[in-house]
Amino acid sequence: MLTEYHCHILPGIDDGSDSVETSLKMVQRMYDQGVRRIVATSHFYCHREESVAAFLEKREAAFRALMEAGPAVKDIRLGAEIAIEHGVSETPGLQKLAIEGTDLILLEFPYRKFEEWMEEEIDNVIAKYDFTVIVAHVHRYLDYYTEDQMDNLVNLNAILQINNEAFENKKEKKLVKQLIAGGYPLIFGSDAHNLKTRKPNWDLVKKKADPRVVERSDRVLDRHRIV
Numbered sequence: 704m705l706t707e708y709h710c711h712i713l714p715g716i717d718d719g720s721d722s723v724e725t726s727l728k729m730v731q732r733m734y735d736q737g738v739r740r741i742v743a744t745s746h747f748y749c750h751r752e753e754s755v756a757a758f759l760e761k762r763e764a765a766f767r768a769l770m771e772a773g774p775a776v777k778d779i780r781l782g783a784e785i786a787i788e789h790g791v792s793e794t795p796g797l798q799k800l801a802i803e804g805t806d807l808i809l810l811e812f813p814y815r816k817f818e819e820w821m822e823e824e825i826d827n828v829i830a831k832y833d834f835t836v837i838v839a840h841v842h843r844y845l846d847y848y849t850e851d852q853m854d855n856l857v858n859l860n861a862i863l864q865i866n867n868e869a870f871e872n873k874k875e876k877k878l879v880k881q882l883i884a885g886g887y888p889l890i891f892g893s894d895a896h897n898l899k900t901r902k903p904n905w906d907l908v909k910k911k912a913d914p915r916v917v918e919r920s921d922r923v924l925d926r927h928r929i930v
């Protein structure tokens with residue numbers, strides 16, 4: 704079942720979908736491209752949010768509004784894209800931001816030079832909650848990190864999330880190919896925010912990715928279910 708692991712389809716909660724109408728269209732576009740399961744990963748910045756509880760309340764309201772409008776894909780799971788910031792691992796209630804029903808947590812590195820504390824925050828998150836970390840759009844750090852730092856990043860013992868658009872960029876595609884050849888655990892997502900500039904783009908994956916690699920991605924959600 705084609706699974707979208709990273710997108711901003713919930714209406715009015717972050718810089719993604721601006722309305723229920725846009726959300727419905729985004730989900731419809733995904734459905735038309737073959738997606739049957741979606742993890743909604745709204746941005747979470749610990750320094751901006753009042754609390755995890757307040758964020759969850761907002762997210763629940765946005766989710767309810769979308770579901771009441773009857774989206775084309777019914778299987779929508781809630782998660783978050785958590786920005787790695789100083790002290791993020793100490794955020795009270797952080798465990799509630801894991802993808803619902805799983806031990807998976809999606810973390811986004813800052814878009815700048817790598818610094819040691821970023822990895823320390825990840826280590827703390829793992830040590831404290833025993834989560835499986837997903838590194839969001841791992842290829843987007845190619846412009847910021849040295850080769851050694853990239854090497855370190857992909858070997859963090861995390862699941863590596865790839866944005867579908869990586870297949871369109873020569874340098875990023877090369878990295879994805881290396882990761883596939885190296886047997887790294889990869890999952891895919893559109894990171895769609897809207898219908899124009901950052902839109903659902905699963906047609907790219909269908910065209911350019913080995914179906915077996917996509918199937919492996921799809922299975923990750925089931926393999927990490929917690930009972």
Ligand SMILES: [Fe+2]
Pocket residue numbers: 709710711784894
């Ligand atoms: Fe995102």
